[in-house]
Amino acid sequence: MEAASIRREWATGWPLLLAAFAGMAAPLLGRYTIGQFMGPMEADLGWTRTQITMGLTLSALVSFTLSPIVGRYSDVLNVRIFAIVGLILTGFMYAAFSLATTSVTLWVVLWILHAICAVLIEPVIWLSVVPTKFVASRSIAIAVVLCGNSLTVAITPALAQIFIDEYSWRMAFRLLGLLWFGSALLLTLFFFYDRRDHHAGARSETGAKARRPSILPLLKSPRFLKFALAIFAIFMAESAFLVHLAPALIDKGFTALSAAKLVGASGVTAIAGKLIAGWLFDHMPFSIVTTSVLVLLAAACALFPPFGAATFWATIVCCALGLTIGAMYTVSACVTRQLFGEEQFGFVFGTLTSVMVLASASGPLLGSYIHDRFGTYDLIYWAGVAIALASAVLLKTLGGGRDVLAD
Structure with a gap:
């Protein structure tokens, strides 16, 4: 009975899981490709590597501040909307890194705006839908979604380097933004739906749980x-x-x-x-x-x-x-x-x-x-x-x- 239930979950839930997997991979593109851009930007703009990674560090602090807020609202709003809007805006801001000049201030501002957009596609958004399709195999399904960020590490550094070598570091930002976020957006549009679209009853049951003790x-x-x-x-x-x-x-x-x-x-x-x-x-x-x-x-x-x-x-x-x-x-x-x-x-x-x-x-x-x-x-x-x-x-x-x- 359990084996049949697991097979049924994967047979019906794999499209949703694929979209969540791709969505999990998207927001980490900036972090895991910046290493390929350091050399060309250092040579072209005259920056130190500390200046190049400064924006990355500040964006993480933005994420630290805003993530709890997004997590709170993901409990009461439709996360499909978060995902679609977040992918569009974050992809656009990643491509906007190509607009960097010798101004370090502009570079930092671009990273902060990118971080604000990226919190809309934080892991909580993609993981929130997994229980709607997976019960008997919920843990392994969540593990598969979490592997999405490893896909970014596995593919995008080499892809970024190819684009940089073939075109330029500016064009590489634009092409990666279009390809990576565009692919995730298409999968999200077709397969990613909020759990309340099909499981409204589960929400009220969750809200009725007893209050947790102070920690x-x-x-x-x-x-x-x-x-x-x-x-x-x-x-x-x-x-x-x-x-x-x-x-x-x-x-x-x-x-x-x-x-x-x-x-x-x-x-x-x-x-x-x-x-x-x-x-x-x-x-x-x-x-x-x-x-x-x-x-x-x-x-x-x-x-x-x-x-x-x-x-x-x-x-x-x-x-x-x-x-x-x-x-x-x-x-x-x-x-x-x-x-x-x-x-x-x-x-x-x-x-x-x-x-x-x-x-x-x-x-x-x-x-x-x-x-x-x-x-x-x-x-x-x-x-x-x-x-x-x-x-x-x-x-x-x-x-x-x-x-x-x-x-």
Whole structure:
């Protein structure tokens, strides 16, 4: 009976899932392609890499501020409207990056406007519709949607580099905006519908749930604070690695296109990392999973400075970084559930999402500063070794929570 229900869900729900998957991939285009634009913009406009990534950092702070508001209104308004309007406006603003001049102020303003538009297509918009079609296989359906951002990492760096080489960095912004956001918009128009279009009754049932207990004491607890500190450090390091991975490989002697392909490989393995980590959490205690992921991250960071110029080792490092970056999203969600329970998961994970946004805003800027100050990215990776190992020890002190096998 359950197998038949799962087959029926996928048979009827895959178009919706495809649209949500594409929508999840769209808002991250700016973050994951900026590395390809750094060199050409640096040469053409005379900027430092710190100035180039400044807009990215400020846009993350805008997202941090506005995301809770969009999340609140997504509960009472039609998210299909959010998705369509958000894709159109964000695609237009991404293409508008081609209008950049030597004015850093204009560049920052463009990024802030892009960020304001992008909050309309935050993950909560795309994930909100999954329960309307998937019940028996809801978790794996949500995991598939979350893999959308890994598609952006896997494809767009190489695609951006091809457009830059064939045309120019300005035309590349325009073509990517049209292709990436246009594709997501078409799928959204045909297949993405708000859950209240077909499940109005489910909304009232959700609203009738008992009021959740206050979580302020929990947020002040040593367990949460240590967990949040580890998440901040890990995501700050990983965001620095990801945004600066292509420039770091170019500094090691790779061509721009070869570097973009290696970054794409990290995106593919990030998808595997999310799914593998999810499977492991169903079969092992979370302490073993988190330690394994962070030891792999430390090993990848340690290999890059001495061996990153060799194609074989660079491939190993990029794939390992992708695995750990993807796995950490799953780790964050699963450990939150294990430590704080289902009833408080939404509150706690929402707070941790803000922590991740701040970390993702800080990492690229810190990476740019270190490169501008010391002329190398190697220091970032040595710091990554320390961060990964220290975070593994810190997470080990959190206690066991509920054993996964007991669920």
